[in-house]
Amino acid sequence: MPWIDKCLGSIDFDKYGVVIIDNASSDETVKYLKDNYPKVKLFEEQKNLGFGQANNKGISYALSMGAEQVFLLNQDAYLIDDCLDKLINFQNEHPDFGILSAIHTNAKQTRLDRNFSNYVRFDQNPDFYSDHVLGSELKPVYEVPFVNAAGWLISRECLMRVGGFDPIFFHYGEDDNYCQRVLYHGFKIGVLPDTFMIHDREDRSKPNIETYSRAYFDVQERRLKLLYGNINDYDQNTILRQRKKIKRQLLKARIRRNSNSTEGLKEYIKLIDRVMPEIEKSVEKNKLRQPNYLKEI
DSSP: OTTHHHHHHTSOTTTOOOEEEEOSOSSSHHHHHHHHOTTSEEEEOSSOOOHHHHHHHHHHHHHHTTOSEEEEEOTTEEEOTTHHHHHHHHHHHOTTEEEEEEEEEOTTSSSBOHHHHHHTOTTTOTHHHHHHHHTOOOOSOEEOSOOOTTEEEEEHHHHHHHOSOOTTOSSSSHHHHHHHHHHHTTOEEEEEEEEEEEEOOTTOOOOOOOTTSHHHHHHHHHHHHHHHTOTTSOOHHHHHHHHHHHHHHHHHHHHTTOHHHHHHHHHHHHHHHHHHHHHHHHHHHHTSSSOTTOOOO
């Protein structure tokens, strides 16, 4: 509810169809949408599907309705001016870019979104900041290996070849994984320098995560899946070496009689053993050129 009017108010409903997946929200969002935005296609979920699977549902519906492009927009993100028109026009002319994004700013538009700023850092594209700061002529597009999915334009061709978000990720990591797959299947990812959107999240703080806590293992699970499930650099032996490393740490913890580390490292090994088959299955499926994880297309 704190973002919904700003988000939807930034969209031209006369030009674009809007699909909303409500992930079992507990506030008044659904009622508010029905009362104030009757034009949207609303899916009311009875449980939280997670970021990726909710997007897959909306993408599948859009494709089944004949969409040639799908724009993913977070509820805490807002378009600025004709941002979407520019992205669509550029992708129509350059279909090799499977994903296009605008530049993400903070809510006040006084600086770049912090994470976005990291995504376009020098080692990802040395020209982006240099061109802007030094007054060089801006390029039509800046190619990057990753940009977060708060505002993605994805082409139908890309979706039909790469598929949707991998369900092994519930929340966080799914967009990194998707970008890996986009590059594997021969598409490019780009940022247009004359398009802007707001990602309203600057005031949120990150929680402190205690080592070997449930939250810690959630983070480690995402990390394992993202690192070792990269189809551009997949080698089952790398995760096996990680397992051996943890086993050596476990042996040392036992020798030192550190019970907390011993139990934590044992859980880490169990985690690796659990996710290894999942990662292997994911990699094999994601190598195929087909609309994985999307339905009724």
